[in-house]
Amino acid sequence: xxxxxxxxxxxxxxSGTSVKxxxxxxxxxxxxxxxxxxxxxxxxxxxxxxxxxxxxTYEQGVEKDKFLINHxxxxxSTLTVTSAHPEDSSFYICSAGGGRPGxxxxxFGQGTRLTVV
Amino acid sequence: xxxxxxxxxxxxxxxxxxxxxxxxxxxxxxxxxxWYVQYPNQGLQLLLKYTTGATLVKGINGxxxxxKKSETSFHLTKxxxxxxxxxxxxxxxxxxxxxxFGAGTRLTVKx
Numbered sequence: 001x002x003x004x005x006x007x008x009x010x011x012x013x014x015s016g017t018s019v020k021x022x023x024x025x026x027x028x029x030x031x032x033x034x035x036x037x038x039x040x041x042x043x044x045x046x047x048x049x050x051x052x053x054x055x056x057t058y059e060q061g062v063e064k065d066k067f068l069i070n071h072x073x074x075x076x077s078t079l080t081v082t083s084a085h086p087e088d089s090s091f092y093i094c095s096a097g098g099g100r101p102g103x104x105x106x107x108f109g110q111g112t113r114l115t116v117v
Numbered sequence: 118x119x120x121x122x123x124x125x126x127x128x129x130x131x132x133x134x135x136x137x138x139x140x141x142x143x144x145x146x147x148x149x150x151x152w153y154v155q156y157p158n159q160g161l162q163l164l165l166k167y168t169t170g171a172t173l174v175k176g177i178n179g180x181x182x183x184x185k186k187s188e189t190s191f192h193l194t195k196x197x198x199x200x201x202x203x204x205x206x207x208x209x210x211x212x213x214x215x216x217x218f219g220a221g222t223r224l225t226v227k228x
Contacts, residue, residue, distance in 0.1 A: 036161065038216050044153070044209070046161060091216065095161070108218050 003027060004096050006109025013084055013116055021079045021112045023094035029074035030096035035067075038091040050077040050094075084116040119144040119210045123219035131227045136180075136195040138222045140208030143189060150191040151209040151216075152182055161207065167191065178202070198226045 003026040013019050023033055033050040048069050049057040056069035066088075068080040077096075081088050093111040124139040142148060152164040165176025172184040178201075182193045191208060203226045208219040 034161070038211070044151075044161060044163070044216060093216065111216065 004094065004107040004109045006094055006112055008112060009110055010113045015085055015116055016083055018080055018082045019084055019114060021092055023077045023109050025075045025096045031074060033071060033077040033094055033096045035069060035079050036093045081114065086116045089114055089116045119148060119217050121208050121210050121217055121219040123208050123222050125222055126220060127223045129225040129227060130198045132200055133197050136198045136202065136224065138193040138206050140191045140219060141189055142191060142210040144210055149211040150184060152193050153207040153209060155205045200226050202226055
C-alpha cells in the first residue's frame with residue numbers, strides 16, 4: 001500500500017532553536033496533508049491542513065507563526081517548529097490521502113517525538 | 118511496542134443496519150485506545166476513547182466501543198447506520214508516549 005514517510009522519528013533540540021519535520025508521500029501525490037499533535041495520555045489534535053501550492057489552514061488556537069507549514073510539492077509537506085520551547089515537546093504525526101470522496105485511503109507517517117530541552 | 122490491526126479495509130452496510138468495525142491491539146502495558154473518523158476533505162476527528170474505568174465507551178454520533186482485555190479488542194459499533202456515517206475509521210493505541218494507528222476501514226452505507 002501507499003506509504004507516508006515522516007522524518008525524523010525523534011529529535012532533541014535546545015530551547016530557542018527551530019526544528020523541521022518532513023512528511024513525504026512516497027508513491028502517490030498528495031495535494032492535502034494533515035498535521036497532528038499528541039500530548040501524553042491525550043488524544044490526537046489536528047493542528048493544520050497543508051495544501052500544496054497554497055497557505056495551510058490552521059485550527060483554532062494553533063499559532064501559525066509558531067508552526068510553519070510548507071507544502072511545496074505534491075509529495076512533501078514540512079512542519080517547522082520555530083523558537084521551540086519545552087512546552088512544544090510532543091509527538092507530531094502527519095497523514096496524507098483519505099480526504100477526498102472516492103479517493104485513496106489515508107496513510108500516516110511514523111510520527112516524530114520532539115523533545116525541547 | 119504497541120500495534121493495531123483493523124480487520125477489513127472496506128465494510129459496506131445498508132442504511133439502518135448494524136455497524137461493526139473491528140480492532141485488535143497489542144500492548145505491553147494497559148493501553149489507551151481511540152477511534153477516529155475521517156470524513157472526505159477533513160482531518161481526523163476523535164469518536165471516542167478508552168483510558169480507564171468503564172469498558173463500554175460511548176462516543177459521538179451514536180457510536181460506542183467496548184474494551185475487552187481478554188480478547189485484546191476494541192471494536193466499534195453503532196446500532197443503526199446513517200448515510201452520513203460513510204467515512205474512514207481509524208483505531209489507535211497509545212502507550213502514553215506514541216500513538217499507533219490501524220490501517221483504517223472505509224465504511225460505505227448503502228441506501
